[in-house]
Amino acid sequence: MATVITNERLADGVYHLRVEGNYGGEMGQFYMLRAWGAYPLLSRPLSIHQVNDDGVEFLYHVVGEGTEIFAGLTPGDNIDLEGPFGNGFPEVEGKVALVGGGIGIAPLYYCAQKLPGSDIYLGFSREAFRTEAFRPLAAELTVNVGGLILDSVDFTSYDHIFVCGPHPMLKAAQLKGFAAETAGKKPGVYLSLENRMACGIGACLVCSVSCRDGQRKACADGPVFLAEEVLFHD
Amino acid sequence: MINLTANIAGVHFKNPIVMASGTFGFGREYGKLYDVSMLGGISGKGLTLNAKAGNPGVRVYETASGMLNSVGLENPGVEGFLAKELPYWETLDTARIVNLGGNTLHDYVLGAELIQRDAEARSLAGTTAVDMIELNISCPNVKEGGIAFGVKTPAAQEVVRAVRAATKLPLAVKLSPNAEDIAEMAEMCQEEGADAVSLINTISGMKIDVRRRRSVFNNLYAGLSGPAIKPVALRMVHQVAKRVSIPVIGMGGITSATDIIEFIMAGATVIQVGTYNFMNLRAGSTLVEELQQFMLAENISSLDEIRGIV
Ligand SMILES: Cc1cc2nc3c(=O)[nH]c(=O)nc-3n(C[C@H](O)[C@H](O)[C@H](O)COP(=O)(O)OP(=O)(O)OC[C@H]3O[C@@H](n4cnc5c(N)ncnc54)[C@H](O)[C@@H]3O)c2cc1C
Ligand SMILES: Cc1cc2nc3c(=O)[nH]c(=O)nc-3n(C[C@H](O)[C@H](O)[C@H](O)COP(=O)(O)O)c2cc1C
Numbered sequence: 001m002a003t004v005i006t007n008e009r010l011a012d013g014v015y016h017l018r019v020e021g022n023y024g025g026e027m028g029q030f031y032m033l034r035a036w037g038a039y040p041l042l043s044r045p046l047s048i049h050q051v052n053d054d055g056v057e058f059l060y061h062v063v064g065e066g067t068e069i070f071a072g073l074t075p076g077d078n079i080d081l082e083g084p085f086g087n088g089f090p091e092v093e094g095k096v097a098l099v100g101g102g103i104g105i106a107p108l109y110y111c112a113q114k115l116p117g118s119d120i121y122l123g124f125s126r127e128a129f130r131t132e133a134f135r136p137l138a139a140e141l142t143v144n145v146g147g148l149i150l151d152s153v154d155f156t157s158y159d160h161i162f163v164c165g166p167h168p169m170l171k172a173a174q175l176k177g178f179a180a181e182t183a184g185k186k187p188g189v190y191l192s193l194e195n196r197m198a199c200g201i202g203a204c205l206v207c208s209v210s211c212r213d214g215q216r217k218a219c220a221d222g223p224v225f226l227a228e229e230v231l232f233h234d
Numbered sequence: 235m236i237n238l239t240a241n242i243a244g245v246h247f248k249n250p251i252v253m254a255s256g257t258f259g260f261g262r263e264y265g266k267l268y269d270v271s272m273l274g275g276i277s278g279k280g281l282t283l284n285a286k287a288g289n290p291g292v293r294v295y296e297t298a299s300g301m302l303n304s305v306g307l308e309n310p311g312v313e314g315f316l317a318k319e320l321p322y323w324e325t326l327d328t329a330r331i332v333n334l335g336g337n338t339l340h341d342y343v344l345g346a347e348l349i350q351r352d353a354e355a356r357s358l359a360g361t362t363a364v365d366m367i368e369l370n371i372s373c374p375n376v377k378e379g380g381i382a383f384g385v386k387t388p389a390a391q392e393v394v395r396a397v398r399a400a401t402k403l404p405l406a407v408k409l410s411p412n413a414e415d416i417a418e419m420a421e422m423c424q425e426e427g428a429d430a431v432s433l434i435n436t437i438s439g440m441k442i443d444v445r446r447r448r449s450v451f452n453n454l455y456a457g458l459s460g461p462a463i464k465p466v467a468l469r470m471v472h473q474v475a476k477r478v479s480i481p482v483i484g485m486g487g488i489t490s491a492t493d494i495i496e497f498i499m500a501g502a503t504v505i506q507v508g509t510y511n512f513m514n515l516r517a518g519s520t521l522v523e524e525l526q527q528f529m530l531a532e533n534i535s536s537l538d539e540i541r542g543i544v
């Protein structure tokens with residue numbers, strides 16, 4: 001059982017949750033959270049936004065019953081956390097771009113802290129949030145509201161590109177990676193997938209991802225995958 | 235001293251809490267969170283003779299007090315399991331149950347033979363890794379085989395008879411709540427030499443995405459588990475326990491010590507915990523402790539005192 005320090009509303013339906021305690025975690029890893037008893041049945045996976053001596057932080061979007069309950073938490077409330085789980089983004093060297101779409105910017109903040117000097121691209125459909133926190137960590141910060149943030153990223157000018165965002169954005173990033181390869185520069189494109197999860201630790205197989213070398217688990221082999229390995233079916 | 239032990243066909247269970255197939259992997263992942271040897275037993279992920287990739291598309295959906303799954307028996311195949319998991323299973327001090335599914339009668343028999351042969355070789359070497367086979371004739375998420383065997387008693391009878399002949403290991407048959415007559419099915423298993431029956435598997439269910447005007451699952455239907463199915467499961471365990479003399483392994487929606495007691499009172503010898511493992515990753519250790527506390531508080535010194543009491 002952990003204690004909520006703050007749970008601040010940043011934008012319409014977007015919250016920043018800080019939880020007290022001694023937590024670990026690498027960039028791109030996630031925790032399974034629940035702030036209720038038996039229902040909803042499953043815990044909810046949220047990426048690490050930041051972790052330090054004070055505790056662990058999350059950035060989340062209210063989409064349904066579970067995140068709605070998170071939004072009602074106030075300082076001092078209890079919340080259950082299990083983790084950190086998943087593989088996370090790799091520690092890389094060279095020129096790095098961090099590209100986030102909407103709530104997909106959540107895991108990139110911790111990446112930005114670990115990889116100072118990265119170019120950061122943040123895209124939003126309606127309203128930007130948390131961009132100022134990223135600014136001091138970025139070599140260059142690009143913010144876009146209402147467009148397609150991927151359009152701003154030149155895939156041939158980076159060694160590594162970390163992408164987190166909605167499903168269509170991930171597919172588009174994969175294609176841009178392939179196109180960059182054809183153009184003679186092959187960046188390591190990493191995608192953070194958001195498959196539905198039940199256990200979060202690799203035991204139930206509901207989060208299966210089709211990859212070139214067969215089925216992988218989003219929770220345990222991912223959530224971060226090399227873009228070229230993932231087979232997008234739809 | 236509270237006695238939590240149970241015995242099925244010579245297999246010792248240090249307590250009645252067994253982890254249900256498909257919700258616990260082969261125990262490794264949960265083994266990083268707590269000592270899984272404290273459990274009564276583990277039923278591994280359902281195996282088929284050959285490895286299976288499982289179903290494409292959405293595989294899980296929450297419902298009121300339950301969840302639908304459409305994993306479709308993704309598994310490493312019997313040989314993959316024997317090669318990759320058994321060194322770990324040899325180190326566990328808990329009843330280790332292989333859950334065996336199949337597409338055809340032939341698959342079931344060949345799978346059982348491979349497991350039997352491995353067990354014999356290990357026994358010569360002085361070790362064990364598999365204590366029991368749980369024959370899954372009730373998976374609702376695979377088209378051929380699985381559920382097709384679990385609905386009609388004559389079809390099930392053929393599989394049970396053939397697998398019984400193929401292995402000397404203690405054999406439990408896992409029944410489907412979708413069976414035409416689950417008590418008749420259980421009686422048949424007893425007649426064919428099964429050592430136990432386990433029930434229930436998930437209940438075939440459905441979820442429609444009204445905007446896309448289609449089922450959320452590629453397979454149309456999926457298997458319902460969790461607290462939503464507990465009353466049905468309990469009734470079926472009660473019905474079956476009244477009809478057979480072999481032990482009943484009861485499961486369906488168990489999330490607390492009192493749930494366990496209900497199943498024992500309905501006649502179960504041991505129980506299995508499935509979906510609750512997702513609600514509480516330490517479900518096993520939580521329940522062992524809760525059960526002890528409950529029995530102390532209620533002055534129950536052995537589960538034998540209350541088994542089948544209702
Ligand atoms: C590894 C990982 C990291 C994530 N990190 C974040 C994050 O940092 N911030 C954030 O806002 N969201 C994140 N998500 C998505 C978040 O988990 C879902 O939005 C949330 O579970 C929805 O729950 P709900 O009860 O509000 O919605 P409901 O729609 O009521 O949820 C019903 C079920 O669907 C599942 N579900 C619904 N949407 C998603 C989704 N997009 N991804 C996975 N499962 C889903 C839920 O877990 C639940 O089981 C992450 C998902 C994964 C897999
Ligand atoms: C994700 C998932 C996968 C399952 N896979 C199997 C399986 O491979 N073999 C099997 O016999 N039962 C399988 N089951 C059924 C469970 O073992 C159990 O019978 C059922 O879930 C009811 O128990 P519960 O309500 O405690 O979960 C699965 C259940 C779930 C939720």
Ligand code: FES
Pocket residue numbers: 196197198199200201202203204205206207208217218219220
């Ligand atoms: S969520 Fe259970 S295996 Fe990934």
